[in-house]
Amino acid sequence: MTRDMPGFFNVLAPDDALKVIRERLDPTVEKEPMATHEALGRVTAEDVRSPEDLPSFPRSTMDGFSVRSADTFGASEGLPAYLELRGEIPMGAASQIDLSPGQAAKAYTGGMLAGGADAVVMVEHTQPVDANTIEVLRPVAPGENVVQVGEDILNGDVVLPSGHVVRPQDIGGLLALGITGVRVARRPRVAIVSTGDELVPPDTAPGPGQIRDINSYTVSALVSGAGGIPVSTPLVKDDLEAQRETAARALAANDMLLFSAGSSMSNRDLTASVIDGLGSPGVLVHGISLRPGKPTIVGLVDGKPAFGLPGNPVSAMVVFDLLVRPTIYLLAGCPVPPEPPRVQAELLRDIASQAGREDYVQVKVVSRDDVLCADPVFGKSNLIYTLVRADGVVKVPLDKGGLYAGEVVTVRLY
């Protein structure tokens, strides 16, 4: 596909670039079975429905007494209702007691109600008279202090919808119903191809002009954090044939391709050529109205997403967060990724920007007189320590020329 064909976009806003992928991506989500208690962070691959009512018996929410509520109507401290105590329903046991009018049975929080009872009187609102009698000092309404059968969830209700990222409480919700296994989306496998004549592996001492490859490791960790399985290939030189061969093999064995190339123009052209040569349609977006991160390539190769990330670590991080993370979740069948951590903070210095471009400025979050503040880190985007020293980023929206000191801004922490 050549660059002037319909469907190719030259420089798009980040949201529009994501839309380009979102609209064209139609992944087949492969399902795999998973023990419920091991499903934390996984994406459900189908609707899960409740096989039963929860709770399955009326439960007391208080320590007190099972009663027939009508027996307590009109009761007060001055004129208590006297009830015959029939015994207790022990925790974990079926009720062996059926209440007749004028009777009560001891109830524990979480325990079963006595037969015939429709409410529980808190122990604080009663007084013992003798071993077999209590005074009830306040009336209770029918259903008071009781969880009814099915009040938590009903047989047949959707417990979790498909495409939902499983949280700790979801594990509890499933197990409460005896659902000990769920079908989740297979984790997307994300191949990371790191290219550059200047790169050596991190355990190698770089010679003059060489640097250690770090982007593939940073990106691997980001992929893991987004629920994907990172698959790194060995370093590739700046050579079209070598890159094409490595990329083709990587894409065949995985669900998505991330190119981490140098930032020079020739590197970017090389990445674009490789992605275009891999399959159809190839490169869809070349360049994003974003700083840092402009030299980003977004492509689709025979249904699999392929990104050319900028070589600068700061740029790569920003682009990953805006475009790659949501795409990994899309591949797992989850349209809305979990919200990342954010804090509100007062900006300490002006940030200049340019309308028509989204700017992401690294900041440190500091506390000044008990107020959270965002202090811009004005490091170059090719310095990894600009990222290491920062706590997160502040976005300057497309339509703004900058942000002013004193404004309250949202910091995306990472």
Place this chain on the structure above:
Amino acid sequence: MTRDMPGFFNVLAPDDALKVIRERLDPTVEKEPMATHEALGRVTAEDVRSPEDLPSFPRSTMDGFSVRSADTFGASEGLPAYLELRGEIPMGAASQIDLSPGQAAKAYTGGMLAGGADAVVMVEHTQPVDANTIEVLRPVAPGENVVQVGEDILNGDVVLPSGHVVRPQDIGGLLALGITGVRVARRPRVAIVSTGDELVPPDTAPGPGQIRDINSYTVSALVSGAGGIPVSTPLVKDDLEAQRETAARALAANDMLLFSAGSSMSNRDLTASVIDGLGSPGVLVHGISLRPGKPTIVGLVDGKPAFGLPGNPVSAMVVFDLLVRPTIYLLAGCPVPPEPPRVQAELLRDIASQAGREDYVQVKVVSRDDVLCADPVFGKSNLIYTLVRADGVVKVPLDKGGLYAGEVVTVRLY
């Protein structure tokens, strides 16, 4: 230790309860070696310092030409500076070229500068004249478009402080310096003891009056998310001796104890007795001015934290987030846990509360006319689906009597 001894607190605010643990906890953080690329989310157990300057050679940040900046002073489109082109410095190679006055060499983004050069002119600000000559159309200042030796980080600088949770970019920062291994805190082992006569394992069909144990699984997932290793014990009946024995064994083999007991008064007294009997000082706080979550027990047993969590799933979640999560990080030597995800949202309904108590109200986050809104889920705190249906919680501070519809509130997502 009896309840009226100095150092025992009856009902504390959540922050004060955490302070009680924080001030008395002096954990020995055990270190373990870890490959840097596998250290994501782990806590550094010592300061890491840089063994070298980064970068180790002056690098170009642009595609263009290495120059001696003085040669470009006064250059303009009308009166360009003419420089002799001496060749190029290929990516990943040491410079073989030393510039004399009036000379330039082709430079690539990330490549090494030519010897004698102190700046780079962007290719866009030059024009080729012939194979051996370029025109420079704008002046560059010394150091312009160059990353200097050590500009990223200097030999001996602290790369990461001790007690820092490793992020993707930190992995990149370490590997950039050839630091392929770090010493991290051993993950705290957190024993979870689930007690209750009414509980059966989740894969068992509960009889009348019985329910499936879910809290230990929800809490296990929360422990994992907080960087701990959850260690569950088999279910224990409501029997002092049985509980004491299980708890003593669990505490001996682990770094911390979480009791998940029923919510009845007798359960709570049992948990308190067990914790008091395990060692010194035992129970420190009995009851938190918190809703839900009041019946919480905070203790310390021979230097190890021990918590009695409320039996209600919603309460247990709130208490875990406020007290247990930060304590797990403390055990790993990290005083400030990573910020959890939060969003700002407009409250859809009034929330009534009571001054002098912190209230946490479960909410769903919904979008109304493109505005994020928080819709309170008024489920009972003993229903697990109150949590499953919610996206997070809104806090009503201690000194407030409630929140009003229309207020912008912070939702802690989970």
